[in-house]
Each structure stands twice: as C-alpha cells, then as structure tokens.
Amino acid sequence: MRYLKVTAQDRNRTGKADTVHFQFYEDELLTRETMVTATDSGRQPLVKLARTYLKLGWLNVGDGSERYLQIFAQNPVSDGTPEAVRLHFHDGSLPPPGSTIAYKASALDRDIDGRFELILSSDVDNDGRADRTDRSRVKSLALEFLKLNWH
Numbered sequence: 001m002r003y004l005k006v007t008a009q010d011r012n013r014t015g016k017a018d019t020v021h022f023q024f025y026e027d028e029l030l031t032r033e034t035m036v037t038a039t040d041s042g043r044q045p046l047v048k049l050a051r052t053y054l055k056l057g058w059l060n061v062g063d064g065s066e067r068y069l070q071i072f073a074q075n076p077v078s079d080g081t082p083e084a085v086r087l088h089f090h091d092g093s094l095p096p097p098g099s100t101i102a103y104k105a106s107a108l109d110r111d112i113d114g115r116f117e118l119i120l121s122s123d124v125d126n127d128g129r130a131d132r133t134d135r136s137r138v139k140s141l142a143l144e145f146l147k148l149n150w151h
Contacts, residue, residue: 107142
C-alpha cells in the first residue's frame with residue numbers, strides 16, 4: 001500500500017508551522033522524502049498540498065513529529081480508479097504511547113466518476129466547528145494527493 005506521511009513543524013515557535021515534511025511510503029518502506037517551507041510558492045501539487053495542510057493547524061512545536069497526517073487511496077475493486085482517499089490524523093502524545101489516530105476523514109467517489117460525492121470529516125481545522133470548510137479542506141487534500149508523482 002502506498003501512503004504519504006505529512007508532518008508540519010513550527011521550528012521558530014511562532015504558533016504557525018514553517019515547514020512541511022513529506023515522506024512517501026510503499027509497503028511500509030520509505031521511498032522518498034522532501035520538504036516544503038511556508039514561504040514556498042507555486043502551483044506544484046506538493047506546494048498546494050502543503051498550503052492546504054497548513055490551514056488545519058495540525059502541527060508540532062519545534063522539531064517534533066508526534067502529530068502527522070497519513071493519507072492514502074483505496075481501490076477495493078482494483079480497477080485503477082481510487083474509490084476513497086483516507087486521512088488519518090495521528091498524535092503520538094496521546095495515551096497509550098505511540099502513533100495513535102486522533103481522528104479520521106475520508107473523501108469517497110461512490111460511482112467512480114473521478115469526483116468525490118461524499119466527504120466524511122469532523123473538525124479537521126480545529127476551529128471548534130465541523131462544517132463545510134472542513135469538508136472542503138478534506139476534498140482539497142484528497143485531490144492534491146491524487147495528483148502527486150510517486151517517483
């Protein structure tokens with residue numbers, strides 16, 4: 001299974017993330033790593049994904065890596081078209097110790113037409129409300145994830 005691990009860090013301790021680390025995995029094997037800074041500009045998929053992710057506020061203070069997003073696509077019928085993109089928000093500081101899923105979100109393409117008909121999410125941007133903005137951010141993350149080049 002391919003998945004992406006996304007970790008945001010506030011190295012300057014300003015309350016906002018300044019770097020986003022991307023780790024590409026295939027069958028639990030790290031295949032590639034890269035980083036985007038908050039000041040990077042452009043329309044490349046990783047920069048767009050980083051910008052959307054930074055809006056969630058799911059970050060680590062300093063060089064920490066306890067909080068991260070694991071994102072992956074699922075295709076149960078193996079026809080090459082993703083039917084779901086899953087987002088697992090991990091927080092390793094929660095009990096019990098280790099990588100614990102704090103919450104999940106999903107974008108589902110139920111009729112396999114390339115558009116997400118159903119977005120399942122809670123308050124992913126941590127503003128105290130689970131609303132249209134959260135669903136929009138989940139959808140944007142899922143779409144940008146599907147645009148990534150894995151090589």
